[in-house]
Amino acid sequence: MAWEPRLIVIACHWCTYAGADLAGSLRYSYPPTVHIVRVPCSGRVEPEFIAEALRRGADGVFIGGCHFGDCHYKEGNYKAIRRFKLLKRSLTDLGIQPERVQLEWISGSEGKRFAEAMTEFDAKIRELGPNPMKGGA
Amino acid sequence: MSKPKLAYYLAGGCGGCDIAVVDLSEALIDVALAVDIVFWAPTVADVKYKDLEAMPDGSIDVGLISGNVRNSEHEHIAKVLRNKCKVLIAFGICAACGGIKGLVNLHTTEELLDKAYVNTFSTDNPNKELPQTTCVVDGKYELTLPTLMYAKPLDEVVKVDYYIGGCPPHYEHVKAAFTALLSGQLPPPGSWITMGKAVCEVCGRNPVLKGKPKRFATEVKRTIDGAPSEDGCLLEEGYLCLGPVTQGDCGSKCPAANIPCRGCGGPIPGVKDYSLRAISSIASMFDNEDLIDQIPDPVHLFYRYTLPSSFPYKRLKS
Ligand code: SF4
Ligand code: SF4
Ligand code: SF4
Ligand code: FES
Numbered sequence: 001m002a003w004e005p006r007l008i009v010i011a012c013h014w015c016t017y018a019g020a021d022l023a024g025s026l027r028y029s030y031p032p033t034v035h036i037v038r039v040p041c042s043g044r045v046e047p048e049f050i051a052e053a054l055r056r057g058a059d060g061v062f063i064g065g066c067h068f069g070d071c072h073y074k075e076g077n078y079k080a081i082r083r084f085k086l087l088k089r090s091l092t093d094l095g096i097q098p099e100r101v102q103l104e105w106i107s108g109s110e111g112k113r114f115a116e117a118m119t120e121f122d123a124k125i126r127e128l129g130p131n132p133m134k135g136g137a
Numbered sequence: 138m139s140k141p142k143l144a145y146y147l148a149g150g151c152g153g154c155d156i157a158v159v160d161l162s163e164a165l166i167d168v169a170l171a172v173d174i175v176f177w178a179p180t181v182a183d184v185k186y187k188d189l190e191a192m193p194d195g196s197i198d199v200g201l202i203s204g205n206v207r208n209s210e211h212e213h214i215a216k217v218l219r220n221k222c223k224v225l226i227a228f229g230i231c232a233a234c235g236g237i238k239g240l241v242n243l244h245t246t247e248e249l250l251d252k253a254y255v256n257t258f259s260t261d262n263p264n265k266e267l268p269q270t271t272c273v274v275d276g277k278y279e280l281t282l283p284t285l286m287y288a289k290p291l292d293e294v295v296k297v298d299y300y301i302g303g304c305p306p307h308y309e310h311v312k313a314a315f316t317a318l319l320s321g322q323l324p325p326p327g328s329w330i331t332m333g334k335a336v337c338e339v340c341g342r343n344p345v346l347k348g349k350p351k352r353f354a355t356e357v358k359r360t361i362d363g364a365p366s367e368d369g370c371l372l373e374e375g376y377l378c379l380g381p382v383t384q385g386d387c388g389s390k391c392p393a394a395n396i397p398c399r400g401c402g403g404p405i406p407g408v409k410d411y412s413l414r415a416i417s418s419i420a421s422m423f424d425n426e427d428l429i430d431q432i433p434d435p436v437h438l439f440y441r442y443t444l445p446s447s448f449p450y451k452r453l454k455s
Contacts (some may be wrong), residue, residue, distance in 0.1 A: 051410065085429040090412075
C-alpha cells in the first residue's frame with residue numbers, strides 16, 4: 001500500500017481548535033491525514049508529547065496556539081515558543097528534519113488559514129517522506 | 138543470620154562509580170563486615186564469569202551494576218546478574234540513563250572506530266587495521282572480543298529494581314543508599330533511591346529559599362563568561378544550570394563551587410525523559426525567545442548524561 005502521512009496536530013482549545021471547527025463549518029477542505037488532539041493551551045504542550053508522537057510513528061507534529069496577546073492564560077504561548085525553539089534546535093542536531101515539527105498561531109476566526117496550513121504541512125511531509133524512526137531505527 | 142551477599146559489575150563505565158563505593162573507606166569496613174562480596178568484576182575481586190554463572194539463581198541478595206550497556210559482554214553479564222540477584226540496582230547515571238559515556242550514540246560505531254584507531258593525530262595505522270570480534274592465534278587459539286552496540290541504559294536489557302543517580306554518586310548518597318539497603322528500608326521497586334529533592338531545593342543560591350522571587354534570565358552566559366555572584370542563582374544570571382530538574386542527592390555541590398549543575402544526578406521524581414524535561418524547564422526560565430537561539434550546543438547540554446534514555450536515544454541518520 002502506498003504510504004500516506006500521519007500528521008498529529010496539537011491544537012489549543014481556544015484558538016486553533018476553534019479555527020479547525022470554523023474551517024469545517026465553512027467547508028474548507030484539508031487533508032484527511034490530519035489527526036487533531038485538543039489541549040487547553042499551547043503552553044500545555046510538553047516536549048514529551050511531541051516526542052511520543054514521533055516515537056509512535058507520526059510523520060509530522062504541528063502545534064497550533066493563540067496569537068501573542070490572545071492566550072487565554074496570558075503567557076502559555078510565550079512559554080510554548082521558547083520550549084518549542086529549544087526542542088527544535090536539539091532535535092535538528094539529533095538528525096530529525098526540522099520541518100517535521102511546526103508551531104503556528106492560528107486564531108478561532110482563521111478557518112481558512114487553518115485549512116491552508118494543514119494543506120501546506122501535508123505537502124511538506126509528503127516531500128520529506130516517512131518518519132525515519134518508523135521500523136525501530 | 139548469614140550475611141547478605143553482594144555482587145558488583147562494571148559494564149560500560151569508567152570505574153568512577155567503583156571508586157565511589159571504595160571511598161566509603163571506614164564506612165565500607167562496616168559494609169564489608171556486614172556483607173559477603175561474592176563478585177566484583179573487573180576491578181576489585183578476582184572471581185571469574187564462570188564462577189558467577191555457576192551460582193544458583195536468586196542466591197545473591199543485591200547486585201550493583203555501574204556503566205551503560207555498550208557491548209554483548211555487558212548485556213550477557215547483566216542478564217546473568219539479573220538471574221542471580223534478588224535486587225538489582227543501576228548504580229550511577231551511566232547505568233541508570235546512559236551517562237556521559239552514552240554520548241557515543243551521537244556517532245556510528247564506524248565513526249568511533251575510525252576516530253580511535255585510524256584518524257587520530259598520534260595514531261600510526263597505515264593499513265587501517267580495526268579490532269576484530271574474532272581472531273585465530275598460532276593457527277589454533279580462537280580469541281573473541283565482544284560486539285559493540287549503541288549505548289543503552291541497564292533497564293533496556295534487564296528489569297531494574299532501583300536506580301541511583303550521580304556521576305559518580307556522591308559519598309553521602311552512597312552511604313545513605315547502603316544504609317537503606319542493609320536495613321531493608323527501600324522505596325517501592327522501580328524507584329530511584331533518592332532523598333527526592335531537586336538540586337535547587339538544596340542550593341544555597343536559590344532565591345526562593347531566601348524568601349525572594351525567582352526572576353527570568355535576561356542573558357545567556359557560558360561558564361567562561363565573567364564570574365557568577367557570590368550567592369545569586371546561576372540560572373537567573375544566565376548560566377545554564379540544570380538544578381531545577383535534577384535530583385539533589387549531591388547536596389548541590391556544583392553551584393556551591395560556582396559551576397552550574399550539569400544534571401548528573403538524574404531526573405527529579407515523576408520525570409521519565411530527563412533531557413526533554415530539562416529543555417522545557419530551562420526554556421521557560423528565559424525572558425524571551427531570542428535568548429533561546431543563543432544557548433550554545435543544546436544537545437551536549439541537555440543530553441549530556443541521558444542521551445540513551447531520552448528521545449531520540451541516538452543521532453538519526455538524515
Ligand atoms: S556514572 Fe560517571 S563515574 Fe560512574 S561509571 Fe559512569 S562515567 Fe564513570
Ligand atoms: S538554578 Fe542552579 S544556581 Fe539556581 S537555585 Fe537552582 S541549582 Fe541553584
Ligand atoms: S550539582 Fe548537578 S552536576 Fe553537580 S554533582 Fe550535583 S547533580 Fe551532578
Ligand atoms: S490559550 Fe491558546 S495558546 Fe494559551
